[in-house]
Amino acid sequence: MLGLRRKYIVSLVVVIFLTWNVLMYFVLISRNPGKTNVESVEQHLMDLQGDLKKQLVDNEQLLQSLRKFRQRALEVKAQKVLKTTTKKPDPPKTKANxxxxxxxxxxxxxxxxxxxxxxxxxxxxxHRKDAERFPIIVSQDCGHQPTADVINKYVKDKSVESHIKVPNDTNSNIHPxxxxxxxxxxxxKFTGYFKISRHYKWALNQIFNVFNYSAVIIVEDDLDISPDFYEYFSATFxxxxxxxxxWCVSAWNDNGKNGMVSDDSELLYRTDFFPGLGWMMEGHTWQELAPKWPEAFxxxxxxxxxxxxxxVCIRPEICRTSTFGKKGVSRGLFFEKHLKFIRLxxxxxxxxxxxxxxxxxENYDEDFKKQVYDVPEFTIAEVTSGNKKxxxxxxxxxxxxxxxxxxxxxLGIMDDFKAWGSKNGLQGNSELCI
Structure with missing residues (x-):
């Protein structure tokens, strides 16, 4: 309706202007019959052309004003819809309460x-025993309708609390x-990584600023979990x-491959490497990271x-997650060499x-250091010779x-690294215990 009204106003202005110029032309001719030569006609046409150009500029400005008015009207309408569809958040929780x-x-x-x-x-x-303590929220990017249909089946039977996604109409949920x-x-070629980072920021803002939770456990749509997945995060929180x-608890060990980990499934460690792939953090950490969240990677x-x-983060010796997502943004990077061998x-x-x-x-560092230096030291050649098995x-x-x-x-372990030592480089020697 607004578009038709706009076209009607513009057309009416143009018609009135042309009519006015035609009438003025005949009035001038009638007052100056001796100046109807070719030169006076050409001059008048040039004047008319200039006036038309000016009118087109004015019309374009009018169109821009109408567009801005329409955009503002849509934004106001969207805000009203958001207010009616989003529950009012509870008072923010702090560490103290x-x-x-x-x-x-x-x-x-x-x-x-x-x-x-x-x-x-x-x-x-x-594996979930307590649905109230562990609500499941799915945030979907990409706008892939077949995936949305699968997720919505879980929402309808109330096994999944919310599916925050792309809306199909103006009354739908908020969306990335x-x-x-x-x-x-x-x-x-890195566009996918930019979109993932954008989605993570949006989804985490929903968790902490809209749903108002105090902590979150983040997983992706290509992860299997262990039977004690919830037990692990309950205890380590x-x-x-x-x-x-x-600053985090992770369910993942980058080197947790078959034949390379202990059989002791109770072993947990502190690590200064962020593992990801099924991890937990608190809201105050997100409030620190959100303002400077990166565009990619x-x-x-x-x-x-x-x-x-x-x-540091807590991580297990034996992974509590494993990935079956060979195909993705990383195009299978590390999957064939490492990820498919991870022991769940x-x-x-x-x-x-x-x-x-x-x-x-206060309890871990000294004890761990003692464990490391109580272990006999060998060169890599001595270790790989097979004589120390x-x-x-x-x-x-x-x-x-x-x-x-x-x-x-x-040793056949991950040789990838992203950050090394301090800002000034590696400080002292490091030990790799195997």
Whole structure:
């Protein structure tokens, strides 16, 4: 209706202007019959052409004003819809008024265009014993309708609390930005990473600023989970909440491959490397990260010293997640060489019944250092010779990035690194215990 009205106003203005100029032309001719020569006609046509150009400029300005008016009207309408569809948040929770034993720990699943999202959701539902404490929220990017249809089946039977996605009409839920990201030619191959980072920021803002949760467990739509996935995060949340030197808990061990990990499924460690792939953080950490969240490669950015600030994460010896997503934005990078060999824990460990206070910094660091230096040291050549297989653990020392990469390749572990030592480089020697 607004578009038709706009066209009508513009047409009316043009007709009135042309009519006025024609009438003026005949009036002038009637007053000056002696000046009807060719030169006077040409001059008048030139004047008329100038007036028409000016009128076109005025019309364009009018159109711009109408467009702005229409855009503002749509924004006001969208805000009204948002107010009626979004629940009013509870008062924000702080560290002081959170009970670690009962705080809700929502599962935020980041989804895109995998209809196999049902595989991940089925496992999350299978192993979940407390639906109220662990609500499941799926945030879908990409606008892939077949995937949205799969997710909506879980929403309809109320096994999934919310599906925040692209709206099909103006009355739908709030949604992530699906617009194209324009990048210079050399960076266009990384467009997917820019969209993922944008989606993560939007979804985490929903969790903490709209749903108003105090913490979150983040998974993706290509992860399997272990039977004690929820038990693990329930128990470690208390440590995360109480120890300021921690900033995340991860279910992942980058080197957790078959044949390379202990059979002790209770082993947990502190690590200064951000593992990701099924991880938990608190809201105050997000409020710190959100204002400077990167446009792309968010996980590598998390590993930089400027973000980590000497804080560490808890991670297991045996992974509590594994990935089946061979195809994705990374195009299978590391999947064939590492990821498909990751061992997923199959035993249920009652972590909530165990004392995990050893993971706090004041209890952990000295004990771990003692464990490392009590282990016999060998060169990488001695370790790979096969003569030390009878030993439970050995220690290999390296001092440079190049030595680390060479050692890691010979041991068959991840040789990828994103941040190294401090801002001024590696400080002292480091030990790799295997």
């Amino acid at each position: 959170i009970d670690p034993a009962t705080v809700k720990l929502p599962i935020l699943m980041i989804a895109c265009d995998r209809v196999t999202v049902s595989r991940s959701l089925d496992l999350l539902l299978k 930005d699906l617009s194209d990201i324009k990048l210079p030619w050399p960076q266009r 208390k440590i995360l909440h109480e120890d300021d030197s921690l 968010w996980d590598d950015w998390m590993r930089a010293p400027e973000q980590r600030k000497d804080r 824990n199959s035993n249920f460990v009652p972590f909530t019944q165990k004392d995990l206070s050893y993971l706090k910094k 009878h030993l439970k653990a050995v220690r290999v020392t390296y001092s440079t990035k190049e030595q680390f990469k060479s050692t890691a390749k010979k």
